[in-house]
Every structure is written in structure tokens, then in C-alpha cells.
Amino acid sequence: MTEIEAQIEGAARAIAEANSIAITAHVRPDGDAIGSVLALGQALKNEGKQVQMVMVDGIPDYLQFLAGTDEIVSRAKKPLDLLIALDCGDAERIGPALDVAIVNGTTSIDINIDHHATNTYFGRINIVEAGAVSTTAILAEHFEALGLTITEPIAEALLTGLLTDTLGFRTSNINPAALRLAADLMELGADLSGIYKKGLSQRTFEAFQYWGAGLSRLERKDGIVWTALTEADRKAIGYKTRDDGDLVNTLSNVTEADIIVIFVEQSPEKVKVSWRSRSGKDVAQIAGQFGGGGHKAAAGAMLEGTLEEVQQKVLEATQAVVAA
Numbered sequence: 593m594t595e596i597e598a599q600i601e602g603a604a605r606a607i608a609e610a611n612s613i614a615i616t617a618h619v620r621p622d623g624d625a626i627g628s629v630l631a632l633g634q635a636l637k638n639e640g641k642q643v644q645m646v647m648v649d650g651i652p653d654y655l656q657f658l659a660g661t662d663e664i665v666s667r668a669k670k671p672l673d674l675l676i677a678l679d680c681g682d683a684e685r686i687g688p689a690l691d692v693a694i695v696n697g698t699t700s701i702d703i704n705i706d707h708h709a710t711n712t713y714f715g716r717i718n719i720v721e722a723g724a725v726s727t728t729a730i731l732a733e734h735f736e737a738l739g740l741t742i743t744e745p746i747a748e749a750l751l752t753g754l755l756t757d758t759l760g761f762r763t764s765n766i767n768p769a770a771l772r773l774a775a776d777l778m779e780l781g782a783d784l785s786g787i788y789k790k791g792l793s794q795r796t797f798e799a800f801q802y803w804g805a806g807l808s809r810l811e812r813k814d815g816i817v818w819t820a821l822t823e824a825d826r827k828a829i830g831y832k833t834r835d836d837g838d839l840v841n842t843l844s845n846v847t848e849a850d851i852i853v854i855f856v857e858q859s860p861e862k863v864k865v866s867w868r869s870r871s872g873k874d875v876a877q878i879a880g881q882f883g884g885g886g887h888k889a890a891a892g893a894m895l896e897g898t899l900e901e902v903q904q905k906v907l908e909a910t911q912a913v914v915a916a
Contacts, residue, residue, distance in 0.1 A: 610674035623756025659745035710885030728753025744781030815850035
């Protein structure tokens with residue numbers, strides 16, 4: 593038995609023995625995080641489990657077409673037998689969603705399922721496959737071994753995560769197995785073209801206005817393209833969440849860009865930074881310098897400081913990697 597098979601067996605046993613289960617993912621969730629939580633949450637409910645699907649920042653408008661989004665809560669409540677974290681590189685990325693389960697100052701995660709190369713293996717059971725294209729791909733592959741069944745709404749959630757995390761099968765880590773998995777999920781009822789439109793193409797009027805604010809500040813130097821979105825932008829436009837509206841992935845299409853950086857002001861003294869690499873440069877290495885992580889081609893970090901301060905030190909670190 594391989595190590596990953598042993599971890600899956602342990603997870604299946606823990607799930608079978610648990611009754612009350614909380615599932616969460618990282619703050620400012622993307623399609624893979626949300627698809628993972630909804631897929632696993634609905635599958636566990638179908639097995640008769642009491643499930644809390646917890647997302648501290650809620651669900652972006654463009655992903656609210658998925659079944660089960662109306663059941664998402666922002667904080668877990670006791671009693672809880674099992675805590676599952678999905679698509680999180682480390683425990684800090686969970687935020688306060690599971691604060692109810694803090695013991696000795698730390699949230700004790702039972703099962704950690706993820707595909708980030710920088711995962712810290714923070715769970716009691718860790719199903720971490722850095723070679724997987726998405727966390728939803730890991731779940732889909734191991735659902736049967738976990739004692740779970742994929743129904744049509746679950747297939748829809750899984751394909752949403754797979755499709756959005758690969759930018760519509762355009763990321764460099766896409767492989768034949770991922771395409772076969774997409775076909776399998778389509779055969780189970782998932783609507784690929786509909787998910788593509790809703791999850792990757794369509795955005796609200798406010799989201800496009802938000803993009804406009806970022807595009808108006810777009811800059812470039814020595815292969816780096818960057819911009820910023822401010823708290824004032826969100827308030828003026830009425831954009832509801834503290835993410836970038838997926839603008840960073842759109843900027844990945846800029847021809848002259850080797851590395852794309854986007855700064856999203858969370859508060860006057862806190863800034864979320866996202867990197868994308870088109871040149872083979874390892875941006876997870878840059879994010880790691882600031883306490884963040886991710887993948888070689890896509891990474892992020894949360895930094896303390898003003899927007900101006902954070903931009904200066906992040907751009908300096910990014911330039912050093914480009915120069916090397």
C-alpha cells in the first residue's frame with residue numbers, strides 16, 4: 593500500500609465513523625475551493641451525515657449557480673466530530689471559519705485534501721497530491737475509495753473546480769487524465785459549456801467596473817505587469833468580495849508579461865498579492881518569501897503594510913527572480 597492509499601483509507605475510516613462534519617476551504621475562495629466544498633459536502637449529506645459547509649467569505653456571484661451554495665455558512669457550530677480542509681496550503685488559509693474548533697490556540701484539522709506544492713501537511717490525515725490539476729480532481733479520483741457517490745450536482749461542482757483551476761484546460765499542468773476526468777463528469781450530467789460560460793466568461797456589471805479600476809492602473813517593467821485594486825474601488829463600485837474578480841488570470845494574456853502581479857487592498861494595513869508566471873519562473877518561491885505559497889505558475893500571499901509599502905517590496909523581490 594502506498595502512502596497516499598494509506599491516507600485515503602484513513603480518511604474513509606474517519607468519515608465512516610463521524611456523524612457531524614464541518615468542511616471548509618481557503619479564504620476568498622475560487623472555483624476549485626467552492627467546487628470541492630460543495631461536492632464533498634453534498635456527497636456526505638447523501639450518506640446521511642450532518643454537514644456544515646463553511647466559507648468565511650461566502651460565494652462570489654458568478655459561482656452561485658452551483659447547487660448547495662444557499663447552504664454555505666460563514667462559521668462552524670458545535671458539535672463536530674470531524675474537520676475537513678480542502679484546497680488549503682496551510683491552516684492559516686482557512687481563516688476564522690473553524691474558530692469554534694480551536695484547541696490550545698490551533699485549529700486541529702482531521703483531514704487535509706489539497707494539490708498545492710507548498711502544502712504544510714497540517715492535517716492528522718493528509719491527502720496531498722501536488723501533481724493534480726485541482727483539488728476537485730483529487731476528490732473525483734478518490735470518491736469511490738472514500739465511500740462516496742458522484743451524482744449530477746456533485747459532478748457539476750467537481751467539473752467547475754477542474755475547469756476554473758485550469759482556466760478552461762489552458763494551464764501548463766493540464767494532462768490527458770484531467771481531460772478524461774472531465775469527460776467522465778460530463779457523462780454523469782455536468783454541463784461543460786454552461787460551466788465555462790458561468791464560471792470563466794460571465795461576470796457582473798460591478799465586476800467589470802472593478803476590472804476597469806485595475807486596468808486603469810496597469811503598469812509594466814522588465815517583463816513584469818502589475819496593477820492594484822483598492823478598498824475604495826470596492827466601496828465605490830459596490831463589489832461585494834475582497835478578491836480580484838479573477839482579473840489576474842485575464843492579465844495572464846498580456847503578451848509582454850513574464851510575471852503578472854496584482855495587489856488587492858484588504859484594509860489600510862493589509863494587502864493580498866497574487867502572482868502568475870508565463871515564463872517558467874517559480875512564483876511560489878516569491879510568495880514563500882512573504883509567508884505565502886501556491887504553485888510554480890500561480891501563487892499568493894497576504895502581507896501587512898500599506899498598499900504602497902507592499903507594492904515596493906513585492907516588486908523588488910519579483911524583479912530579482914526575473915533577473916535571475
